[in-house]
Amino acid sequence: MKSTVDYSALFEKIKNTELEPWLAILAKQLDEKLYNSNHGDMPAWEAMLELLPDMSADKIDLTADAIKIESEQQLDETEKDALKNKLKVLMPWRKGPFDVFGIHIDTEWRSDWKWDRLEKHLSPLQGRTILDVGCGNGYHLWRMAAHNPELVIGVDPGLKYVYQFEVMRRYIKNDSTFLLPFGIEDVPQLKAFDTVFSMGVFYHRKSPIDHLIELRDCLRSGGELVLETLVIDGKDGEVLLPTDRYAQMRNVWFLPTVPTLESWMRRCGYKNIRVVDVSVTTVEEQRSTEWMEFHSLEQYLDPQDHTKTIEGYPAPKRVVVMAEAP
Numbered sequence: 001m002k003s004t005v006d007y008s009a010l011f012e013k014i015k016n017t018e019l020e021p022w023l024a025i026l027a028k029q030l031d032e033k034l035y036n037s038n039h040g041d042m043p044a045w046e047a048m049l050e051l052l053p054d055m056s057a058d059k060i061d062l063t064a065d066a067i068k069i070e071s072e073q074q075l076d077e078t079e080k081d082a083l084k085n086k087l088k089v090l091m092p093w094r095k096g097p098f099d100v101f102g103i104h105i106d107t108e109w110r111s112d113w114k115w116d117r118l119e120k121h122l123s124p125l126q127g128r129t130i131l132d133v134g135c136g137n138g139y140h141l142w143r144m145a146a147h148n149p150e151l152v153i154g155v156d157p158g159l160k161y162v163y164q165f166e167v168m169r170r171y172i173k174n175d176s177t178f179l180l181p182f183g184i185e186d187v188p189q190l191k192a193f194d195t196v197f198s199m200g201v202f203y204h205r206k207s208p209i210d211h212l213i214e215l216r217d218c219l220r221s222g223g224e225l226v227l228e229t230l231v232i233d234g235k236d237g238e239v240l241l242p243t244d245r246y247a248q249m250r251n252v253w254f255l256p257t258v259p260t261l262e263s264w265m266r267r268c269g270y271k272n273i274r275v276v277d278v279s280v281t282t283v284e285e286q287r288s289t290e291w292m293e294f295h296s297l298e299q300y301l302d303p304q305d306h307t308k309t310i311e312g313y314p315a316p317k318r319v320v321v322m323a324e325a326p
Contacts, residue, residue, distance in 0.1 A: 130193060
């Protein structure tokens, strides 16, 4: 089934910019990843978009904990239930929260907590060209958009995330913020972005050094990297490589200590490296909800000792590191 998600505004936006060379391959990439996809759930997702209420968003708040979309036209309880059921077609909702016409989407992650930890440390985003790698459904893209950047592009290979994002974009009508169904390997390394985010991706990469280089080569000289990842306590040179699963995740590879991560970044040429936050992930920040009914962090920790995962590794601790590209 052919997707109706429209990227024509993105094509126009990157004309006559440093990203313009991307236009040579972007349409073909979208054909391969989205428009010619045979994903079995796409008909249901497309139908959901088609049946969304035809309402205007009279008030949009991208700065609140929950991305909020409101209308002077009030939905009655029957209409609210109908909209809620449509939005649940896209479950699980992992990043958020969102409020859509009075419906609160209580996502697995309180992604606003992560944003609150790092926002005050960012260079001003106004007028900047931003890339968010592994952005999920784009919750953080909207938080970035509140700062009036020139362009925000999020990439994540999960097709469902594109549709969760499109629900919000349908009403927010922002032609500077986009989510592409890509991985970082699909982003040309044009050294064109002012700010690049990689949050919750690093430990999923089989080669952390290659990931640091890919991020670096997306940034202009002096551009800012915001890297958020799992770490362990310890000294420079120490790193955890799980033998099988970590917190029941199979695709976790390298969990360095903070000093080790800083050493890797220096080796890749980054400058002005600074740790701005280290936080333990709690079962209040990541949990099962009505909108994400599967197991979550609480089931992945040792039930007798929440300082350890169910496999006996140190429980999730996350660092936010910022740096500048050479």
